[in-house]
Amino acid sequence: MRFSGLKILTEGLTGNRGWTPHWRDPAPKPEYDVIIIGGGGHGLATAYYLAKNHGITNVAVLEKGYLGGGNVGRNTTIVRANYFLPGNSEFYSHSLKLWENLEQDLNYNVMLSQRGQVLLSHSDGQSDALIRRGNAMRNQGDDAEWISPEYMRKNWPYLNFDSPRFPIYGGLMQRRAGTARHDAVAWGYARGADQRGVDLIQNCEVTGIDIENGVVKGVQTTRGAIRAGKVGIVTAGRSGQVAAMAGMRLPIESHVLQAFVTEGLKPCLDTVISFGMGHFYISQSDKGGLVFGGDLDMYASYAQRGNLPMVEHVAEAAMTLMPMIGKAKILRSWGGIMDMTPDGSPIIDRTDTDGLFIDCGWCYGGFKAVPGSGYAFAHLMATGTPHKSAERLRLDRFRTGRGLMDEEGTGAQHNLH
Amino acid sequence: MRLPCPICGERDVREFTYKGHAVALDRPAPNAGDAAWEDYVHLRENPAGETRELWYHGGGCGAWIVVRRNTVTHEVLGAELASEVAE
Ligand SMILES: Cc1cc2nc3c(=O)[nH]c(=O)nc-3n(C[C@H](O)[C@H](O)[C@H](O)COP(=O)(O)OP(=O)(O)OC[C@H]3O[C@@H](n4cnc5c(N)ncnc54)[C@H](O)[C@@H]3O)c2cc1C
Ligand SMILES: [Zn+2]
Numbered sequence: 218m219r220f221s222g223l224k225i226l227t228e229g230l231t232g233n234r235g236w237t238p239h240w241r242d243p244a245p246k247p248e249y250d251v252i253i254i255g256g257g258g259h260g261l262a263t264a265y266y267l268a269k270n271h272g273i274t275n276v277a278v279l280e281k282g283y284l285g286g287g288n289v290g291r292n293t294t295i296v297r298a299n300y301f302l303p304g305n306s307e308f309y310s311h312s313l314k315l316w317e318n319l320e321q322d323l324n325y326n327v328m329l330s331q332r333g334q335v336l337l338s339h340s341d342g343q344s345d346a347l348i349r350r351g352n353a354m355r356n357q358g359d360d361a362e363w364i365s366p367e368y369m370r371k372n373w374p375y376l377n378f379d380s381p382r383f384p385i386y387g388g389l390m391q392r393r394a395g396t397a398r399h400d401a402v403a404w405g406y407a408r409g410a411d412q413r414g415v416d417l418i419q420n421c422e423v424t425g426i427d428i429e430n431g432v433v434k435g436v437q438t439t440r441g442a443i444r445a446g447k448v449g450i451v452t453a454g455r456s457g458q459v460a461a462m463a464g465m466r467l468p469i470e471s472h473v474l475q476a477f478v479t480e481g482l483k484p485c486l487d488t489v490i491s492f493g494m495g496h497f498y499i500s501q502s503d504k505g506g507l508v509f510g511g512d513l514d515m516y517a518s519y520a521q522r523g524n525l526p527m528v529e530h531v532a533e534a535a536m537t538l539m540p541m542i543g544k545a546k547i548l549r550s551w552g553g554i555m556d557m558t559p560d561g562s563p564i565i566d567r568t569d570t571d572g573l574f575i576d577c578g579w580c581y582g583g584f585k586a587v588p589g590s591g592y593a594f595a596h597l598m599a600t601g602t603p604h605k606s607a608e609r610l611r612l613d614r615f616r617t618g619r620g621l622m623d624e625e626g627t628g629a630q631h632n633l634h
Numbered sequence: 635m636r637l638p639c640p641i642c643g644e645r646d647v648r649e650f651t652y653k654g655h656a657v658a659l660d661r662p663a664p665n666a667g668d669a670a671w672e673d674y675v676h677l678r679e680n681p682a683g684e685t686r687e688l689w690y691h692g693g694g695c696g697a698w699i700v701v702r703r704n705t706v707t708h709e710v711l712g713a714e715l716a717s718e719v720a721e
Contacts, residue, residue, distance in 0.1 A: 467677065519706045
């Protein structure tokens with residue numbers, strides 16, 4: 218089934234009886250060419266690009282819960298390519314280009330809204346650093362623009378420009394950045410992979426990885442053993458547990474990140490604003506809710522909920538930046554498990570086991586990476602060589618110290634990102 | 635979440651700074667080699683369940699403590715002074 222304006226019109230006129238399920242619900246086969254562990258954004262995108270770009274369609278995605286029930290359905294949906302360091306810079310640049318053509322490619326409305334994102338500055342030093350970052354973004358071929366407080370006063374008059382502690386000096390704007398509909402991204406990739414023959418198998422938890430003489434042979438699951446020539450681990454916050462099934466320890470600690478949404482309000486915020494000094498960022502959803510979040514709770518956690526000190530911190534930051542938000546009621550808050558690496562940057566690489574690959578370490582920024590990561594991981598699994606956009610996302614950088622990508626410049630240590 | 639500091643008693647988590655897994659107490663010898671150092675600095679068991687981790691009571695007595703905690707339920711199971719554990 219293809220979506221089109223005509224299809225919507227005819228369905229609307231004939232009682233919407235012609236819609237069909239978006240994907241099949243197959244039972245696992247005994248053997249596949251490739252198994253992808255994890256049906257989040259990255260796993261589904263990997264399966265899609267394996268089929269589309271490399272013609273590898275005898276593929277299963279094994280998901281322990283339901284498709285899109287992990288972080289891909291829990292994030293605040295910000296998409297951007299404003300990284301500074303080589304490695305991240307070219308990777309996110311590539312990913313944003315894929316986003317810009319995603320709806321046509323998938324024939325699925327992922328509601329990408331390039332409403333822009335602005336990083337605020339509160340001092341001359343911070344402005345210099347942001348402008349330097351903007352130059353790096355432009356060297357990479359992406360857009361970046363310095364915007365003045367006057368411009369901001371005109372567009373977002375309710376910001377607290379003259380706060381004594383955090384006066385607003387200007388901001389770095391990327392107009393091609395924005396938001397997307399998170400569930401639709403998972404569903405669009407799932408449907409595209411399914412249409413090309415990939416088996417999406419839900420309620421199927423991987424409980425073991427079979428390895429013989431250093432070569433991967435398949436996996437054990439709650440729905441039986443499944444053989445495969447190649448296996449990819451794409452399990453975000455659960456990467457540590459799944460890697461342990463292959464005898465690996467990862468440079469990853471799992472942390473909880475919270476987010477919040479208010480009741481629906483009239484349109485008031487037409488971009489994404491990041492208030493880095495308060496670890497706070499905010500946008501407005503299409504339904505009108507203000508969607509915002511803060512920093513990690515900052516302790517290891519697998520609970521998909523956080524504690525109250527971070528709620529208070531986020532509320533304080535919100536009131537500092539945007540006092541009018543005090544009138545809005547918070548509707549919901551939730552948390553997701555983040556696969557934090559010591560340098561805050563991701564990993565797309567092979568492992569020491571033949572045929573076993575890993576894609577992890579997305580920290581709090583892996584939603585924007587979904588297309589780029591799926592594309593690059595599929596390339597690596599299909600061809601055995603890294604895609605050029607992801608050559609530097611190596612697992613061994615932590616041992617050698619070569620090529621660490623510490624965007625924040627705080628040091629490559631677990632408790633610092 | 636409250637952590638039971640062996641010196642100060644049960645205190646709000648905001649008084650503490652999190653360092654990470656208590657592996658930080660097992661510092662390898664300077665010449666132990668890059669595998670041992672990678673293990674110490676970067677690689678983590680990252681357990682879903684009971685764990686041992688280092689916290690610093692900066693807003694209280696200034697002691698480093700080793701907390702036993704469950705990462706799935708956030709239940710706190712106990713704490714000892716790091717200086718005593720390290721001996
Ligand atoms: C509150 C919050 C806000 C965020 N905001 C942003 C943002 O604004 N912009 C941005 O770019 N990123 C953001 N992120 C980060 C982003 O959501 C993640 O980095 C990204 O979704 C992780 O990749 P994924 O989609 O593949 O993960 P997931 O959706 O978590 O997929 C992993 C899947 O693996 C499955 N799995 C785990 N173990 C097993 C097993 N043993 N067997 C089978 N399946 C298994 C899980 O059930 C899960 O479905 C945010 C995250 C959170 C929590
Ligand atoms: Zn104390």
